[in-house]
Amino acid sequence: MEHRSDDHHKHDLNGIPHSTIRRLPVYHRYLSDLNRKEVERVSSRELAAKMGINPSQLRQDLGHFGSFGQQGYGYRVVELLGEIDRILGLNQGTTMVIIGAGHLGMALANYEHFTEYGFRVAAVFDNDPQKIGRTVDAHTVQNVAELGEFLAKTPVAIGVITTPTEVAQSIADRLVEAGVKAIWNFAPVNLKVPERIILEHMHISESLFLLSYKLQQNNAAD
């Protein structure tokens, strides 16, 4: 009845291999780069070389979603980027609420790249009277006691959890109760949510652990 966010290498997601989906954001980033440099066309060979992957893989991946190129020419950067935007569901004005107005919550609330991709922070909540009412950039921190009330009036797609670990699960429960469709969790804990809720865990320390492993290997090699 419950699911976890750790199905890293699980196999399908609506018939598309998980490995393919995980690469979409990366394609997006490299294409954005080219687009910023006003490059007009790119071949699978060129783009794959930039990314350090195999051109066949790139074509195979795109093939899951349609035919976006042209034989003998390659891909128009703007067009392909647009397709990936569409596939990823970007630029749709998806709304989020952030629970936890600590440094991390504030960092996210003011993260310019979200707006760039069509995400909008509808509100920031906290339970600390010291923080409630304070305005940071465009956002006034609201009392988390009013979370349910707020979401009843303003439906929001994504609940972002940047609270201390101890309260993350109870906040998740309240977000689910209030009807969010997805949870983006920054607390280092395995949340339990109903099957229908999309759960994405931002594993900050996992990234550091991986780095630590490599560092360790390097040191051992010396």
Place this chain on the structure above:
Amino acid sequence: MEHRSDDHHKHDLNGIPHSTIRRLPVYHRYLSDLNRKEVERVSSRELAAKMGINPSQLRQDLGHFGSFGQQGYGYRVVELLGEIDRILGLNQGTTMVIIGAGHLGMALANYEHFTEYGFRVAAVFDNDPQKIGRTVDAHTVQNVAELGEFLAKTPVAIGVITTPTEVAQSIADRLVEAGVKAIWNFAPVNLKVPERIILEHMHISESLFLLSYKLQQNNAAD
């Protein structure tokens, strides 16, 4: 001569499959959980069930590093956790400097879980006169102009980049120049660093894009 941080599904890392290494931090998290609950022993079947993976995979993964269990009994939680700590190079007092004292940098500087795993923030730097000299928790923000000087006196293993995207590359260059062994990059840009430098990219927006993809699929299904 340069490398990238996106070799997500690349194959080997000192003979160990990359897929295995990516699971180590996850094992660590689940074992910490058990340890916190003072569970003494766990079988591969139990642990794998908790994680939603296959018990064979767990045993296979561990098998790359040694034999940590006991037939008919399973694994002693404390012991296995200790082994994974060791494999990941945790609790070795690895030092870091943080460049960029914005919300994100401050969030990291005060992230209690780092200390918990033996990482130590040696200093925080910024170039904003408004921020320099300000003390947040244990850290006084220092002038980034003095970064090289600081690192010459106090060698540090990891440079953490939480600056705006535009300056991330030049900060990376200076960190490499000053002798850090690894860079943990939070700016959404593909840094170029020499082969010998370990580079770990924290892809905050990639995680959000993945979530967005799933949300999109869900909506389409309605």
Place this chain on the structure above:
DNA sequence: TAGATTGTTAATCGATTAACAATC
């Protein structure tokens, strides 16, 4: 047209899972 490059099928390679002998 000739050259280039896609989209896709087939071949390879690696990772996951199953099975089981060893043994606590």
Place this chain on the structure above:
DNA sequence: TAGATTGTTAATCGATTAACAATC
């Protein structure tokens, strides 16, 4: 001892890469 569970070899499955006909 009998039952349980590891560590590891072998089988399966899926993902990556190669190859190439289609075609711009």
